[in-house]
Amino acid sequence: MLGTSVTLQEHIRERAEHDLGIRLRFIVDDGSSVQREGAMHPERYELYDQWFHSLDCLWPTHALQPIDCSRVRRWEEINALPRTGRIGRSAVRRAAGSVPADRLFVQSDGSLGRTPSERISMLPLTHNADSFVYLDDALPATLTAGEESWAWLLAPELAGRVALQADAAIGAIDAALAVEASGLMRFKDIGNLEIEEIDQLIATLIEFKRRGHFAGFWSSFAEAAQLMIANKVVIQSIWSPATIELERAGLRFRLARPREGYRAWFGGLGISRLAHGRVLDAAYEYLNWWLEGWAGATMARQGFYISNPERSRGHMSTAEWAYWYDGAPASTDLPGPTSQHLVQAGQMRDGGDYVARMSRIAVWDSVMDEHNYLVRRWTEFMRS
Structure with missing residues (x-):
């Protein structure tokens, strides 16, 4: 397999x-x-x-x-x-x-x-519906006073403490969501960028990278978790299993519900x-x-x-179903996939219940018409 x-x-x-x-x-x-x-x-x-x-x-x-x-x-x-x-x-x-x-x-x-x-x-x-994760006590009030947004990934207040997904097909969409939410560009179809849009997006990202905005890039959820556990970043795009590692490390974080919608x-x-x-x-x-x-x-x-x-x-307890699918607070400590304890009693899953999360999709992961060109330009960005 x-x-x-x-x-x-x-x-x-x-x-x-x-x-x-x-x-x-x-x-x-x-x-x-x-x-x-x-x-x-x-x-x-x-x-x-x-x-x-x-x-x-x-x-x-x-x-x-x-x-x-x-x-x-x-x-x-x-x-x-x-x-x-x-x-x-x-x-x-x-x-x-x-x-x-x-x-x-x-x-x-x-x-x-x-x-x-x-x-x-x-x-x-x-x-799943993915977004980004941030540490509760690391973001300035200028951001947390407003609604969560993909624009936070490019906020100047967080320069040097941001990470993105390294895969061009996924990381580029996260970056495009951040660029558009920041008002730096508008895309005709954010899930299928044109060549000129790819060029402008990469140019924008390279400029941010040269200013030291990005602290890292990850290819697996284990790498993503380690970036935050090692205190190298305070905000990053994320996959859900990485949050399990953050829980185990005792970090206080939130999984964002961006106003623009999920990827x-x-x-x-x-x-x-x-x-x-x-x-x-x-x-x-x-x-x-x-x-x-x-x-x-x-x-x-x-x-x-x-x-x-x-x-x-039928393979989950009532408390597990209520937490993971219904968006309710955990009525007791809940297990992880291979561990006895993962979620603490009283904790609530960010984003709400299953339907609420999966009905707020801005864009699905994509292989764009210009995928090969995107990969080449994304590689240039990664190496810049």
Whole structure:
């Protein structure tokens, strides 16, 4: 299985092997490397575990085979978000970026779209609404007196104490949200930047970097957590598992609910076009295992959601469900995915309940039309 550390975790591998009686080998790398390997070498894996926006790289190369919905036992339980792009009555605007619903169903001509069919590109599973995290006592009153905003990542008051995600496909969107929120640029489509917009964005970021604004860049949630634990940064874009490490380190922080909306992502499982026979059968069993409840529950304890959440309710305590999905204060200390204690009683998850968070999406993670050009210019920024 080829993927990232977001879901390719040892305790998940061990539980799946125990439940299914099959052997699993996880090939873990950073997001860009996984996309490249997935597109170019489908012979090196049977299952591809990454994000829906990665399909813009993989599907044109025919690296993945369509998934037969009739072989997915809980398919009808998957909620509306990956099927339609919306969840809850409050989700009235269409988010920018690589909307998962536009890439879910395999159409009659082999392309991907949102018109329902009996075949899908990837099985939609884990997802979340991401933003940035900041230390409670490190931000000046000039910022905290107002509403949280992506502009805080470029606030001059925080120069030298800011970190961004290193992956061009994700970090550039966070940066674009910050640049636009700061009033420095306006984008036609923040999820699909044009060449001139990329040039102006990179020029702006290079100028900030030359002034010493950025203290670091991270490729994994462990790196992100360490930047803040080591007191190198006080504000940074973040993935949810990093907040677990911040909790363990005893830091007082907040996960922002930016007024502009969240940057969201949707993960799933695809099958290599070369998988067949007994290996293909095992691949489908693994897909089905993810929808049986335990995996969704362990994802919840990392702050992630699952596409059929009701199935996970039975694997979570009432207090856990209330905290992670309903946005209620923790009525007791709550466990992490592999630890006895993570969330302290009385703590409340920033951003509200599941529907409130996933209905405030400004942009989905994207592979833009000018992705290759963006990567080249982002690399220049990183090396500047």
